[in-house]
Amino acid sequence: MNLKALKCCVEIARQGSFTKAAQSLHIAQPALSMAVTRLEEELGVMLFNRAARQITVTAEGQCFLRRVETAMLELDMARQELRDMAQLVTGEIKLGVPPMFGIKHVPELLSSFRTAYPGITMTVVEGSADAIGQRLESREIDVALLESRRIGSTWDSVLLGSDEMVLCMTSNHPLASEPYLEARHLQDAEMVVFDKTFLQRHLLDTFCHAADVKYRIALQSNFVSLVTKATYDGMGISTLLRSVQQSEAGIVGIPFKPAQVMTFKLCWRANEYLSLANKRFVEFAQAAGFFGKP
Numbered sequence: 001m002n003l004k005a006l007k008c009c010v011e012i013a014r015q016g017s018f019t020k021a022a023q024s025l026h027i028a029q030p031a032l033s034m035a036v037t038r039l040e041e042e043l044g045v046m047l048f049n050r051a052a053r054q055i056t057v058t059a060e061g062q063c064f065l066r067r068v069e070t071a072m073l074e075l076d077m078a079r080q081e082l083r084d085m086a087q088l089v090t091g092e093i094k095l096g097v098p099p100m101f102g103i104k105h106v107p108e109l110l111s112s113f114r115t116a117y118p119g120i121t122m123t124v125v126e127g128s129a130d131a132i133g134q135r136l137e138s139r140e141i142d143v144a145l146l147e148s149r150r151i152g153s154t155w156d157s158v159l160l161g162s163d164e165m166v167l168c169m170t171s172n173h174p175l176a177s178e179p180y181l182e183a184r185h186l187q188d189a190e191m192v193v194f195d196k197t198f199l200q201r202h203l204l205d206t207f208c209h210a211a212d213v214k215y216r217i218a219l220q221s222n223f224v225s226l227v228t229k230a231t232y233d234g235m236g237i238s239t240l241l242r243s244v245q246q247s248e249a250g251i252v253g254i255p256f257k258p259a260q261v262m263t264f265k266l267c268w269r270a271n272e273y274l275s276l277a278n279k280r281f282v283e284f285a286q287a288a289g290f291f292g293k294p
Contacts, residue, residue: 001042005035006068009047012036013057013065077273091120091277096132096144099224100200101264104243105161105290106145113284120277128197128222136269142278147199148263157267158282161291164242165200165260166253170234173252180257183211190218190236192227200239203260264291 011021012032022029040047047061057065097106102124110122125132125141129150135141136155151157167181175185186208194201208215218236221227224244231238232250241262245253266282268274274282285291 002035002039005039006072008032008035009039009061009065010069010072012048012055013061016055018055073272080275081273088117088119088276088280091117091275092123093120093143093277093281094123094125094141095281096125096127096135096141098129098132098146098198099126099222100198100241100244101145102126103224104241104247105264108290109285109288112288112290113281116284117277117280120281129199130197136267139269142275143266143268143282145264145266148265150199151265151267154270155267156270157265158286160264160266160285161289162261162263163291164255165203165239165262166242166245166255168231168238168240168245168248168251168253169236170232170250171252173234173237175237175254176252178254180255182257183208183213186215186237187213189215191215192219192221192230192236192238193217194224194227194239195220195222197222199262204239207256207260 008021008025008027011024012018015021015024018029018033018036022032025032036047043060043064045060045064046058047064049056049058095106106124110124113120114122123141125135127135129146132141132144132146133150133152136144137152145160148159167175167186169176175181175189178185191204193204196202215237219227219230221230227238228240228244228248228251230236231240232248240248240251240253242253245251266285268278268282
């Protein structure tokens with residue numbers, strides 16, 4: 001059974017077209033068609049319906065290609081393992097992080113890791129926790145930095161540390177001198193809030209809802225820099241991580257009562273091969289201590 005023919009079939013099913021599959025694989029269409037025909041003759045079944053303008057996969061093809069895709073993934077992982085047996089002088093890490101987590105801790109971590117392993121290429125993508133989780137599931141990234149409550153049940157993870165979500169405001173705000181803030185303090189307060197894709201927003205809303213408190217939204221955004229600047233300009237109270245607030249002169253952070261602590265984990269897909277470069281990154285992140293004590 002020809003490996004190239006199997007790759008051709010998988011790509012045809014994905015593209016829904018012989019022409020597009022040939023272009024994607026950078027081979028001539030006649031060669032692709034011949035490889036598929038020979039494989040079908042070997043198997044004794046038709047894998048594709050060719051009558052319609054849109055190529056579709058037969059029932060036999062769906063059954064066969066489902067297993068082929070699994071086998072191809074295993075083969076790719078085996079190749080990666082062999083490459084990793086060589087000395088770790090090259091490699092690639094694809095990391096996903098939510099916006100606020102990348103402000104303080106992640107740059108320090110990446111800089112130190114780069115110094116220790118200059119041959120490893122690092123790609124970092126930003127997005128909401130849901131978007132990062134989807135990227136991890138679809139194998140667009142290798143590892144993700146997420147708050148513990150956002151870790152999927154089918155992922156492996158390690159705890160890196162914790163940070164505290166605090167209520168942030170200018171130093172002349174009426175609540176700025178309080179030692180802590182209870183939900184009652186936020187009744188009718190002007191708030192600069194993140195949109196509902198942020199865990200911080202969910203925690204704030206849960207905190208207020210439990211006390212039947214309603215705040216007023218002055219600004220809602222998914223831009224961390226905008227929320228921070230609006231807080232600095234006195235537009236309202238926001239919820240930032242303590243590590244972020246401490247790096248912003250002119251903004252004070254008052255703890256919630258009870259405290260709102262967030263713990264961070266690096267996670268990856270369970271039961272799949274994790275490259276040596278990614279394993280080393282996970283180990284390095286655990287030992288580096290940039291994320292505070294868990």
